[in-house]
Amino acid sequence: MNLLEGKTAIITGATRGIGKGIAQVFAKHGANIAFTYSSSVEAANELEKELIELGVKAKGYQSDAASFDQAQELASDVLERFGSIDVLVNNAGITKDNLLMRMSEEDFDKVIEVNLKSVFNMTKAVQKTMLKQRKGSIINMSSVVGVKGNAGQANYAASKAGIIGFSKSVALEIGSRNIRSNVIAPGFIETEMTDKLDEKVVEGWRNAIPLKRGGTPEDIANACLFLASDLSTYVTGQVLNVDGGMLT
């Protein structure tokens, strides 16, 4: 069943990892995809091609999620080219981990800008269109770390916790216009972002997860599919933990 037939989705940070998984699953379900990336032009061209081959419209945009102006430009181009904006997935994110003692002001600010301000930028940019359409689904990528906190990630945890407060507020503000705003809190998902971690540490994490494995981008994409589709028309303001039971 094509759950997203005829819908247009914007997905930020989609040239690899979770964002790429979301773009692939959404396209398989019939959605037209506008995705962003920060620097990897080649990977973006490849993904664009792959999505088009699935029979949907697709375009990659080199657009910095942390820039308010670029978010505005992106949304107006997508509206003009695709005709609607039905789903927004704020997925772009970075880490700059360090103990607070060693964390620089620059590393704090950068993580807040890319992870949290980006959500404000993009939500503002699509809001008018979704209000006019009287429908829309906004999905914001937080983390178990945003729910629980984590030593060595005060900047990242603050940005991801901020996303939860922001999303719940938006759900309250524009629910009356049939615009939904939800959060996904992934646990440990094995992607390029986590490849740089020590294998021994990673094995320890896998063992501590009730389902005894790290998640895949597809695990997260399927949860996004539910929130993007009309299967979830009565779900808003929620945080969905997709973590193999990690926070249980």
Ligand code: NAD
């Ligand atoms: P990743 O590093 O593999 O991918 C991140 C993507 O964001 C990349 O495509 C990158 O180009 C893009 N990006 C970074 N800065 C950007 C910017 N300024 N503008 C536009 N795009 C930008 O990471 P991932 O593991 O796929 O994570 C995706 C999201 O899920 C992130 O928000 C991350 O915090 C969150 N998350 C990941 C995990 C995990 O275990 N992998 C767990 C919880 C939450």
